[in-house]
Amino acid sequence: MSVQAQRQATIAQLIQPGKGILAADESHPTIAKRFQAIGVESTEATRRAYRSIIFSTPDLGAHISGVILFEETLGQHSLDDEPMPKLLERQGIVPGIKVDKGKGPLANAPGDEITYGLDGLAERLAHYQSLGARFAKWRDVYHVSDTLPSPQAIAANAEMLARYAAICQERGVVPIVEPEVLIDGGHNIERAGEVSEAVLRAVFEALYRHRVELETMLLKPSMVTPGKDAGRASPPEVAEATLRVFRRAVPAAVPGIVFLSGGQTPEEATENLDALNRQGDQPWALSFSYGRALQEPAQHAWAGHPDNTAAAQQALYKRAKLNGLARAGRYSPELEQVD
Secondary structure (H helix, E strand, O other): OOHHHHHHHHHHHHOOOOOEEEEEOOOHHHHHHHHHOOOOOOOHHHHHHHHHHHHOOOOHHHOEEEEEEOHHHHOOEOOOOOEHHHHHHHOOOEEEEEOOOOEEEOOOOOOOEEEOOOOOHHHHHHHHHHHOOOEEEEEEEEOOOOOOOOHHHHHHHHHHHHHHHHHHHHOOOEEEEEEEEOOOOOOOHHHHHHHHHHHHHHHHHHHHHOOOOHHHOEEOOOOOOOOHHHOOOOHHHHHHHHHHHHHHHOOOOOOEEEEOOOOOOHHHHHHHHHHHHOOOOOOOEEEEEEOHHHHHHHHHHHOOOHHHHHHHHHHHHHHHHHHHHHOOOOOOHHHHHOO
16 A cells, blocks of 8 residues: 555545544653643553553544554553554544654744654654554644744644644654643733634645645644634634634645534533634534543542442543534534433
8 A cells, every 4th residue: 555545545544534533642741740630640651551441442533533542552451451442443443642752942933833753753753553553643833922923933833733733644654743832821812813714834845845645644734713812702702703714724635623622521522612613614524632521520439449440431431422412413412411
């Protein structure tokens, strides 16, 4: 099978109707914060136990098409001593991998950040593929204020995302391109839309320069929402603002947009995805790639106790199912009360 055919097969699985992607690629500091909130120490053993439990959720593949793994998890075995990627594949779920190496300050651009990890990426991808990974994810972030992000940050991060995507495609790996416009701050929804459009235009210009095949990549962006200090917009307002920007800036050749939840509550993320899919057919599939918005209820149900395995799995399955319904514009808040 050619590398292009490999990418096409992976894309077809990832954007199946009624399904989305589970982002379980939290770094050690991030998952330590999540575990601290439920009174669990983050160790290799507790991380392995938790992820083994959620990946073993019965019928998870009915609503989840792919899982983004952290490097540690990709090489781990489940509690039943099965390689984590094999456990997912048995559920009909495609294993993926986070490949960036985190972020830091962008030189000569106060307040802006850049993501690291291009050095040695091709070699790391070969290793990840040998363990079962078929798609990858790279995240860049954009801070929003009256002056941020700077043109320098928009251009530099777009270049990093495009170079990453090109390296992935050359190896037959589907790249998920994640330009996250952060929700932090008091900016209004109009400012969020301005930044999102500028970011997306720069990203796709860079992808074009690097000859990235749009048909075999996925975009993982933020929805267009006000900053968290500015109050919440209604789901119809979020849908209208988001689609206005995306119709202007995202080529129709992109097969799917898998939104990140970006600080939204589990219920908000589902409501907003549903509102987007109630706007009628779009050039791209509108799906989800949620982390905390899928996992938070499961983590609280588990709380580090093996006896809570079934409750944790039920909580994850419920959120996956509700987001699967939102993909078709068939979600209703009343469904939150149904077990």
